[in-house]
Amino acid sequence: MWQLLPPAALLLLVSADTRAADLSKAVVLLDPQWNQVLKNDRVTLKCQGDYPVEDNSTKWWHNGTLISSQTSSYFIADAKVEDSGEYKCQTGLSALSDPVKLEVHASWLxxxxxxxxxxxxxxxxxxxxxxxxxxxxxxxxxxxxxxxxxxxxxxxxxxxxxxxxxxxxxxxxxxxxxxxxxxxxxxxxxxxxxxLQTVSSFYPPWHQITFCLVMGLLFAVDTGLYFSVQRHLRNSEEWRNGKVTWSKGP
CATH class of the missing domain: 2.60.40.10 (Immunoglobulins)
Incomplete structure (x- = not known):
């Protein structure tokens, strides 16, 4: 399949893949900053990310389920134990955020x-x-x-x-x-x-690996095309006395 695509198309695919990989993640912030709260506390979750022009709609997930709020801030006016769990958000020009875990406890302290x-x-x-x-x-x-x-x-x-x-x-x-x-x-x-070192410091991100593989494939396709043209020229030419003469095909 890759061999049927011209190099220009492959370059466009690489560019699109790189843009997708460079898309920054949204970030969920808590206000107040604590992710452990008591029942009846007021909690605000704020989504930080890039938005398209005149479109600040935001998607929110609670424990993997899409919730109705589409504003950049999600308000919990009277926290309940059922509000515990993982929250994620996404804006129009950002990737899905990492989860933020909220714990709602029922106690005096x-x-x-x-x-x-x-x-x-x-x-x-x-x-x-x-x-x-x-x-x-x-x-x-x-x-x-x-x-x-x-x-x-x-x-x-x-x-x-x-x-x-x-x-x-x-x-x-x-x-x-x-x-x-x-x-x-x-x-x-x-x-x-x-x-402090993590495994990720020893390995490049996956999108860099993909980019290198595609660029290597592009190089291989271009090299193959070059040698194919050279073979065709040799079959169509006759070299005599240092001059090139062309033979007419049937």
Missing amino acids: LLQVTQRVVNVGKPIHLKCHSWKKTTVAKVQYFQNGRGKKYFHQNSDFYIPEAKLEHSGSYFCRGIIGTKNESSESVQIIVQGLGN
């Missing part, structure tokens, strides 16, 4: 973290979030069962530069009314520089 896997040297941000923003006093943060930070009033816990020893199981505890409430535990992993 929830430990929110910006990232569960953190690179060495990066900050760690923890928040002891209460249901309907109820007042919490005497808040304490724990790592692997040991107290790490205490606040008379509810405050966020910051670790400016993560170290390997900051890995572990975290939870928070505080007083709500007359009750001592605790959150569920969250596992945080701090990875060293030796773990």
Whole structure:
């Protein structure tokens, strides 16, 4: 099939494939930034991507099912446990986004973290979030069962530069009314520089491989055409005394 296409057509196919591969992915952002929230919280998911002129329609998926919203922001005014799951979006000039997972919990306290896997040297941000923003006093943060930070009033816990020893199981505890409430535990992993390399760094992206294969095929087709023309010329010519004479065919 490829041999029936002229080189110009093959170049157009390569160009189209390259444009498709270069299409940037849309990105789903959470506002607030936490992907763990409590029941009745308000959550906004925003889709960032390129749009055609005068067309800002956006497609949203929840757990693989297309949902009705077509605006660039998807609002959840009163979060329910059923709203948990993976969200994706796509704009007119972007590829489908990577999934963002939203967790809706039903409890009094929830430990929110910006990232569960953190690179060495990066900050760690923890928040002891209460249901309907109820007042919490005497808040304490724990790592692997040991107290790490205490606040008379509810405050966020910051670790400016993560170290390997900051890995572990975290939870928070505080007083709500007359009750001592605790959150569920969250596992945080701090990875060293030796773990930052991924398999993708050793292999080129698939579209680069496709481009190289097609260009190699183009070179092979052009080479074949060149030698085919040379053979035809040799069969049609007679070389005598350094001169070329043409014989008339039947």
